[in-house]
Amino acid sequence: MVPMNAVLLLSFLLFALGVAGVLIRRNALIILMCAELMLNAANLNLIAFARHSGTPAGQAFALLVMGLAAAEVAIGLAIVVALYRKKDTVQVDDINLLKG
Amino acid sequence: MEAILSRSATYLFLLFGFIALGGAASMVFARNAVHSVIGFLVAMLAVAACYLTLQAEFLGVAQILVYAGGIVVLFLFVVMLVELTKFKEKRLFQIQTPWAVATVLVAVAAFGGVFWKTLFGPAAVEPLTLRPELAEGLKVAEQNAQALSRGLYADFLLPFEILSVILLVALVGAVVLAKTERV
Incomplete structure (x- = not known):
């Protein structure tokens, strides 16, 4: 059985990389991918705890998260395409319509 | 036999964990968006392999189908659709990058503290039990x-x-x- 600590560490490192990517990158596409990475890190934890406790609940929840991630990507990419058509950019700091 | 299987699962988990971290890092730091997507693909496939070593076979296959089959292709389509070459000369990272990195490092330190306490601190009073029914x-x-x-x-x-x-x-x-x- 894979030790729990290794799973938790991997999951945390993936999540930290995702947070760092969302905070530092300017490209909206890469920000979306980093959000996906964070969801995957959470999924890894859910599956590890499901394995640990021997119940299928965590895995069912991970499957729901996966479906939600797919919905999020569809909407996010549609927004990116619409943004590119309107503003001709995908760099998030060029989009400052609401800036006071 | 059982012990060998168990140990090989751990080694495979570590191997694919490192691959996932490498893919994720190359995704975050790659200059070219297509390279980023490929790093994302590597990370997702490695995470799927980690699911397999955690004996979540269905989720491992679902991860490959949903991410490698669907989401990565969708991302590649949008990368091709959006002409990224004209952004190439501009800077890669946001202006708040030092602050963001500092924040992430604080989070890493906090997690490391919890981890340290769990490993070397006093043991929990009673083990965690989740609904066995x-x-x-x-x-x-x-x-x-x-x-x-x-x-x-x-x-x-x-x-x-x-x-x-x-x-x-x-x-x-x-x-x-x-x-x-x-x-």
Whole structure:
């Protein structure tokens, strides 16, 4: 059985990389991918705890998260395409319509 | 035999964990967006392999189908659609990058503190027990797809149905958002 600590560490490192990517990158596409990475890190934890406790609940929840991630990507990419058509950019700091 | 299998699962988990971290790092720091997508693909496939070593076979396959088969292709389409070459000369990172890195490092330190305490601190009073009645009859490790489907369709039927509605709404919303001319 894979030790729990290794799973938790991997999951945390993936999540930290995702947070760092969302905070530092300017490209909206890469920000979306980093959000996906964070969801995957959470999924890894859910599956590890499901394995640990021997119940299928965590895995069912991970499957729901996966479906939600797919919905999020569809909407996010549609927004990116619409943004590119309107503003001709995908760099998030060029989009400052609401800036006071 | 059991011990060898168990140990090889751990080694495989570590191997694919390192691959996932490498893919994720190359995704975050790559200059070219296509390279980023490829790093994302590597990370997702490695995470799917980690699911397999955690004996979540169905989820491992679903991860490959959903991410490597669907989401990565979608990302590649949009990368091709959006002409990224004209952004190439501009800077790669936001102006708040030092602050963001400092924040992430604080989070890493906090997690490291918790980790240290868990490993070397006093043991918990009683071990964590989760509702064992959810697992009656079916073990997650043995009949993965059956156990998962029972969890999904018996215990989590309402969230599952809500998710299907969310997917439908997202589908319609994506079409409306990406449509060019108003009807």
